[in-house]
Amino acid sequence: xxxxxxxxxxxxxxxxxxxxxxxxxxxxxxxxxxxxxxxxxxxxxxxxxxxxxxxxxxxxxxxxxxxxxxxxxxxxxxxxxxxxxxxxxxxxxxxxxxxxxxxxxxxxxxxxxxxxxxxxxxxxxxxxxxxxxxxxxxxxxxxxxxxxxxxxxxxxxxxxxxxxxxxxxxxxxxxxxxxxxxxxxxxxxxxxxxxxxxxxxxxxxxxxxxxxxxxxxxxxxxxxxxxxxxxxxxxxxxxxxxxxxxxxxxxxxxxxxxxxxxxxxxxxxxxxxxxxxxxxxxxxxxxxxxxxxxxxxxxxxxxxxxxxxxxxxxxxxxxxxxxxxxxxxxxxxxxxxxxxxxxxxxxxxxxxxxxxxxxxxxxx
Amino acid sequence: xxxxxxxxxxxxxxxxxxxxxxxxxxxxxxxxxxxxxxxxxxxxxxxxxxxxxxxxxxxxxxxxxxxxxxxxxxxxxxxxxxxxxxxxxxxxxxxxxxxxxxxxxxxxxxxxxxxxxxxxxxxxxxxxxxxxxxxxxxxxxxxxxxxxxxxxxxxxxxxxxxxxxxxxxxxxxxxxxxxxxxxxxxxxxxxxxxxxxxxxxxxxxxxxxxxxxxxxxxxxxxxxxxxxxxxxxxxxxxxxxxxxxxxxxxxxxxxxxxxxxxxxxxxxxxxxxxxxxxxxxxxxxxxxxxxxxxxxxxxxxxxxxxxxxxxxxxxxxxxxxxxxxxxxxxxxxxxxxxxxxxxxxxxxxxxxxxxxxxxxxxxx
Numbered sequence: 001x002x003x004x005x006x007x008x009x010x011x012x013x014x015x016x017x018x019x020x021x022x023x024x025x026x027x028x029x030x031x032x033x034x035x036x037x038x039x040x041x042x043x044x045x046x047x048x049x050x051x052x053x054x055x056x057x058x059x060x061x062x063x064x065x066x067x068x069x070x071x072x073x074x075x076x077x078x079x080x081x082x083x084x085x086x087x088x089x090x091x092x093x094x095x096x097x098x099x100x101x102x103x104x105x106x107x108x109x110x111x112x113x114x115x116x117x118x119x120x121x122x123x124x125x126x127x128x129x130x131x132x133x134x135x136x137x138x139x140x141x142x143x144x145x146x147x148x149x150x151x152x153x154x155x156x157x158x159x160x161x162x163x164x165x166x167x168x169x170x171x172x173x174x175x176x177x178x179x180x181x182x183x184x185x186x187x188x189x190x191x192x193x194x195x196x197x198x199x200x201x202x203x204x205x206x207x208x209x210x211x212x213x214x215x216x217x218x219x220x221x222x223x224x225x226x227x228x229x230x231x232x233x234x235x236x237x238x239x240x241x242x243x244x245x246x247x248x249x250x251x252x253x254x255x256x257x258x259x260x261x262x263x264x265x266x267x268x269x270x271x272x273x274x275x276x277x278x279x280x281x282x283x284x285x286x287x288x289x290x291x292x293x294x295x296x297x298x299x300x301x302x303x304x305x306x307x308x309x310x311x312x313x314x315x316x317x318x319x320x321x322x323x324x325x326x327x328x329x330x331x332x333x334x335x336x337x338x339x340x341x342x343x344x345x346x347x348x349x350x351x352x353x354x355x356x357x358x359x360x361x362x363x364x
Numbered sequence: 365x366x367x368x369x370x371x372x373x374x375x376x377x378x379x380x381x382x383x384x385x386x387x388x389x390x391x392x393x394x395x396x397x398x399x400x401x402x403x404x405x406x407x408x409x410x411x412x413x414x415x416x417x418x419x420x421x422x423x424x425x426x427x428x429x430x431x432x433x434x435x436x437x438x439x440x441x442x443x444x445x446x447x448x449x450x451x452x453x454x455x456x457x458x459x460x461x462x463x464x465x466x467x468x469x470x471x472x473x474x475x476x477x478x479x480x481x482x483x484x485x486x487x488x489x490x491x492x493x494x495x496x497x498x499x500x501x502x503x504x505x506x507x508x509x510x511x512x513x514x515x516x517x518x519x520x521x522x523x524x525x526x527x528x529x530x531x532x533x534x535x536x537x538x539x540x541x542x543x544x545x546x547x548x549x550x551x552x553x554x555x556x557x558x559x560x561x562x563x564x565x566x567x568x569x570x571x572x573x574x575x576x577x578x579x580x581x582x583x584x585x586x587x588x589x590x591x592x593x594x595x596x597x598x599x600x601x602x603x604x605x606x607x608x609x610x611x612x613x614x615x616x617x618x619x620x621x622x623x624x625x626x627x628x629x630x631x632x633x634x635x636x637x638x639x640x641x642x643x644x645x646x647x648x649x650x651x652x653x654x655x656x657x658x659x660x661x662x663x664x665x666x667x668x669x670x671x672x673x674x675x676x677x678x679x680x681x682x683x684x685x686x687x688x689x690x691x692x693x694x695x696x697x698x699x700x701x702x703x704x705x706x707x708x709x710x711x712x713x714x715x716x717x718x719x720x721x722x723x724x725x726x727x728x
Contacts, residue, residue: 148488
């Protein structure tokens with residue numbers, strides 16, 4: 001089993017370990033039993049993940065003598081709301097959850113973000129543990145401490161920076177993902193390749209066959225690499241004031257596409273399209289060579305992700321979403337652009353007209 | 365003008381100053397202009413405070429060249445809800461508030477708690493400034509970084525620990541308080557006298573006449589004293605794990621009374637009744653002498669606060685509220701009891717039957 005330690009400045013209580021391996025729920029139970037982070041645990045999960053894994057995970061934790069109960073809510077992006085969060089708080093209150101309780105998030109990005117946000121505000125903060133079950137959550141949302149819920153007007157409008165006590169990345173969960181979910185998660189891995197370590201793009205290409213088989217050894221290697229990149233960036237900039245912004249590569253346009261599609265376009269697909277937009281903008285502004293831009297499109301396409309924006313989406317709707325994006329400061333919208341693979345930078349302001357042209361060009 | 369510096373462990377960004385004086389809004393404007401905490405400020409206030417002070421405060425801030433707009437919401441304890449919080453977030457979003465914006469809480473405890481909570485979760489946290497306009501908020505809720513909103517099932521069920529950038533305590537605001545509001549605020553000052561500095565009780569008795577006149581010099585002295593006590597306790601225990609619990613003296617029963625009355629009993633009145641209950645419990649358990657218990661009842665009554673629980677309140681309802689209180693850990697309900705004035709301690713568990721008897725005895 002692979003172990004990565006994340007050090008957050010604030011003190012040792014905010015540092016934590018990411019455990020990566022195949023079938024490591026027993027190991028998690030042992031660690032929880034030894035650490036004594038809480039008297040009682042609440043396993044928060046959505047109905048789909050609960051049906052697939054809930055009972056097994058509960059049985060393992062209880063087998064180690066832990067007091068755990070499950071709280072299940074419906075799946076879907078629309079659950080990442082303050083309404084669901086409040087309802088979960090009420091259900092915890094009813095069951096007597098107090099400051100000595102802790103939450104375990106078992107699921108994808110929505111479960112993770114929602115659970116972490118709830119943990120950060122329930123009785124002014126109780127501990128939580130992340131058990132991401134999708135690639136996307138394993139390499140991205142479960143690491144870094146960004147929590148949040150969406151409001152109709154904006155994604156993650158309400159949230160906190162809160163670190164988990166530990167992250168357990170069990171590759172066994174990936175076996176039950178649908179092909180679309182699996183590919184969805186590759187977008188963030190491709191992103192790490194583009195912004196930080198182009199070798200990852202090579203590995204993905206060479207490992208195409210292992211990836212299709214969902215080979216645990218191959219996945220463990222590439223996921224650990226992705227986690228290490230994310231953790232290094234988060235360590236140097238927990239609250240998203242500088243370096244961490246490069247993680248937003250592809251997300252500025254991506255979030256706007258996701259919202260405009262009413263979440264019919266998945267997060268990974270939207271980020272893939274957003275990365276294409278950012279690469280194209282970088283080329284237009286002559287930061288990125290046409291060859292490197294080609295390479296990036298090829299890597300995205302080769303992972304099974306889209307390199308075009310569906311023509312059904314209204315470009316003006318996407319632009320409106322961009323203008324609302326919270327990554328703007330004052331009147332400027334920031335973009336993460338590229339000089340070459342592995343060399344991202346923050347660009348203070350691209351004219352909206354150029355963004356419009358780029359989006360038009362990418363529409364299928 | 366009096367200035368108190370609060371040091372919070374996490375680093376200098378969490379330390380801040382409490383400014384105390386008469387008519388210090390000009391001074392606040394100057395400090396805000398010099399500090400550059402934000403590009404834009406949103407003055408959050410309730411309709412009553414807005415009508416009394418909103419325009420004047422806005423004019424002073426704008427006179428110093430600051431970009432400020434007012435966001436007004438209805439007054440009342442029931443506004444301290446996640447619903448109001450979400451609505452305010454939407455209104456801020458509509459007006460383009462971003463990460464370079466900051467909030468100013470102008471009002472009593474509800475405005476302060478709600479604004480601070482919103483600031484702590486809006487776009488994962490933006491700065492805020494406290495301008496408490498009631499005694500209660502000046503000596504208690506504006507200091508210490510506890511933020512929160514109520515859910516139907518429990519007070520402050522959702523909240524965070526978040527420090528303001530600064531607190532400005534302007535005694536001029538106290539001139540517009542109703543007699544009931546004014547007396548309401550004395551409860552927390554009396555509490556500091558009981559748990560930490562019995563001299564305060566003397567001062568309140570001797571200064572009865574100055575207090576009735578709301579003499580700024582007298583108020584400045586006693587409020588500064590109260591703030592210093594609170595800040596010292598908060599500094600040593602920001603997240604309420606140890607010493608800070610003594611601030612809950614009178615609040616365990618107090619919160620339950622407040623809730624059971626549907627907030628017809630004010631916070632200060634409820635805390636006064638709760639302090640009587642805690643003193644009586646302390647006497648029953650033979651920690652506190654009958655003479656000291658008498659002295660405490662006298663100090664509370666002399667401040668114009670109740671030493672009896674209204675007979676209209678159902679004792680069983682109060683007990684149910686107690687059992688829900690988040691200050692319980694596991695199955696134990698904790699009480700802050702007294703050995704003598706100035707010597708509080710945390711008691712792990714008083715039998716509910718004794719609490720019931722005490723409440724019965726205190727009913728008018």
